[in-house]
Amino acid sequence: MLGKDDLRILLETPGVSGYEDEIADKISEYFKPYSDDIKRDVLGNVIAKISGQEESSEPRPKIMLAAHMDEIGLMVTKVDEKGFLHVTQIGGIDQRTLPTQEVVVHGREKIKGVIGAKPPHLSSPDERKKSVPMSELLVDIGYDQAKAKELVSVGDLITIDRKMMELKGGRLAGKAMDNRAGVMVILEALKELKKLKFKADVFAVATVQEEVGLRGAVTSTYGLVPEIGIAIDVCHAIMPGVPDASPLGGGPAVGLGPNIHPKVHQLLKKTAGEERIPMSIEALPGGSGTDAWAMQISRGGVATGVISIPLRYMHTAVETLAYSDIEQSGKLLAHFIARVDSAFVEGLSCY
């Protein structure tokens, strides 16, 4: 039985871009009940193959599901004379959310640290008006330089130390919802798929390095050569100042625009209607900002779709979503897969 406790485990397992081993192992375990063909490619993408069930002489459609497993984080650039750590970001972090966060430094061992902040009493009026740039943030680990250097070296990673929190109304908050929630959608889909008949070979991929430029999707899509690629990621939910977004708890947001194959979009929409799955439409005038942007232009082209889970406060340590959106997205994905056959794939090149 999958549920929010599994999401909690996924969230609390570290996996900063480029260093996804721990989360990859965890996700591989979660894929095991659904696939006996799980591998990691050279960049570290976890790829689980789930073969279509119906025997036939027709070529089997190949569908790639991509949810990135990496999270944004910090990296140590220097251990200074006083033992403080200087840092840089991996992925797009709003540095304003960092002062006074508690962190874990992944050095020789896991070390507790806090990101300090200058008290207002000591700040000039000018300083108070400005946010502190990344280059001035210091991580305090409570050691002098000699001891700090024994434990930490340049290039070590830092993650925010945050447990998942349950809010009212089935809503959950935590770090790395972007995009462990997407991984959770794939798991929910694979669970649902066990009850369905489907013809396609499905490649469930937990991709690496999305936050630094969709890099895992570039190479894994090239390697798998799918006909259809669905990216599962988070999108902005409606909140103050963000009106043109998708409602929290309103089901998956299904992408529409030049990054999406029109027939994939139509089939997702049709599936939602037939299965009575609530959904909203996410209009995407340019890039979707998801792995689908990379998948679409792999080799001779891939028919892409995007399923997003509405999320508030993206790229902070309090990302908030509704678990029901994850379940509904998983259901939509599974029933979409069940509707793909070779005729549908052939039609993808007809314009």
Add this chain to the structure above:
Amino acid sequence: MLLKYITEAAGVAGDEYEVRDVIREELKDHDLDIKTDILGNLIVSSKEELEGPKIMIAAHMDEIGMMIMSIDNSGLLKFRPVGGIDPKVLVAKTVVVGKEKLPGVIGSKAIHLQRPEERQVPLPMEALYIDIGAKNKEEAEKYVKVGDFAVFDTKYEEFGDGYAKAKAFDDRIGCAVLLEVLKEKYYIPVYGVFTVSEEIGLRGAGVAAYTVAPDIGIALEGTLAHDVTDMDDHLVSSKLRHGPVLTYIDLSVISDKKLVALAAQTAEANDIPYQYRNVMAGGNDSGKINQSRGGVPTIEIAVPTRYVHSPVSVIHLDDFANTVKLVKALIHSIESGGYEIK
């Protein structure tokens, strides 16, 4: 009236259906192989098996436009640009929305209601909306869906001394050149590719180049020209009535120098005027063709075009004719061994 049909067709990135139809119609009497790929690129080639260097010639079908993001309670449509649009050119223009070509206007607060200082700054995209005349959200939703595209409602028209104005000469003029070029017979494999989604990041060309795997790439464009009063000569980019524009460098590619030299020689041998682009800006499909697989030498040949990325772009018809001539002649130069393939 090819230029009329092809510029008046709607075709924002990802929605190039009408342009494809015009192209198919234009080529229907020519015995050519016409295919589309999974992204919607239209690939045209000879039905014969031909030997020799394989040339891919690309022109993009998509134009800049708008996508409807939401509908507000009073029935006005909020939109975002698809491709690069300067909001300055949007105010008080007419558009058509969606497949049914619903007419609409881009409105803004009247001058009477603006403070003097407001008039000094251009209206940002967020302050603009499309008005289709709907009474309220409910009525607007009968005609328009979130995700629908809108394009400028501009008619093709010839004016002045051999000039023409239309929307989307970038890059329908390139499509028109390519169509004319494809009507001729060649003895080496020539693949004409009408690409999709160039304006949002050269998306179609790379995919098509991977499939076609050419030895040489040519991108056809309607390129920047701003040869107006008071512009320094070295900042105009290119000039109308000075012939096809050869580009050595832009932000996406450095053209193959031997190809540029061959194009210049070919122009001179055939008495076709030509010019070099003198501003390094923008990028185009040749950048993606150049970076495809193990690398492809490419060149960009363009019709100089004023006011690109706006509702009214302007070309001169002589430049169009000369570009067609030059591209055909260049293919024949390559055909007769003018370019050595590595």
Add this chain to the structure above:
Amino acid sequence: MKDLKALIEKIVTAYGPTGSENHVAELITKEIEPYVDSIRIDPLGNLIAVKKAEGPKVMLAAHMDEIGIMVTHIDDKGFLRFAPLGGINPNVLLGTRCVFANGTRGVYGSERLNPGESLTLAKMYIDIGAKDKEDAAQKVKIGDSAGADYPMVDLGDRLVSKAMDDRIACVILIETIKQLKNPKVESHFVFTVQEEVGLRGARTSAYSVDPDYGIAIDVTRTGDTPKGITMDVSLGEGPTVKVRDSSILCHPKMIAFMKEVAEKEEIPYQLEILEAGGTDSGAIHLTRSGVPSGVMSIACRYIHTPSEMIDINDVTNGIKLMTKILESEFPKI
């Protein structure tokens, strides 16, 4: 050391702005031809030399191109306007000298600026001493490119020149080719083109080489100058093993492997995090279905100026490290 300095001087002072690397390719070909099994130039101009051996295929990349300019316009008085090739700071360019392939020399000048107005490349021109357009056209055509025109200066251990970025890495690969004894891998040495405008040569050559591993060699910034950037890299402390830059998060196993080799052979090294900038490995590691890649860098001050400074000990240690890497068993990924 004298020989090495002479080779460095020959290679770094050679003419080779982005897109015009053929002269550098010829020089390098002459140096390495007797030591490699095959050598070729690909459609974009990359020079690819192979040293055969049993074992996995490794692509080593050092870019031949240097930053420079391309002429886009010649005015009636014979002044040249230009487009940048790579990341060029107009303030650095002003008043410096450049040279074209045919030896034509020029000086960068600027239009008069209004008070408070900042210098941009569009306001700059090159003065080649021409009297008028015709005179200029005798020497330079639209589409011609120029690089910085400065000799190398020998300050002892430290050398100063234009184009240390990235010819110093070309020198390291040349010497590695010469010194390599028992490689455990098939080495594909790729001297790439057009790195400065977006890793373009590396992208296409990596596709055709299709390697099992990639290592790029490039220069990197330092944190050892007065009130400089926060960066734990200094001149003379050894070549770096890169952890990351904007183009790549180096493969953890490649980082560990390169560190191990350095430690085993007692070669000094530094760990490098470059916050802005990229290198050829950025393109290599995303080729086809992915290539585990690393980067070795040489610390360099004043990058993208005509006076890039390196320490020759970093070069000799870099050659040693690169040679030993190719003579080691690569990690299983």
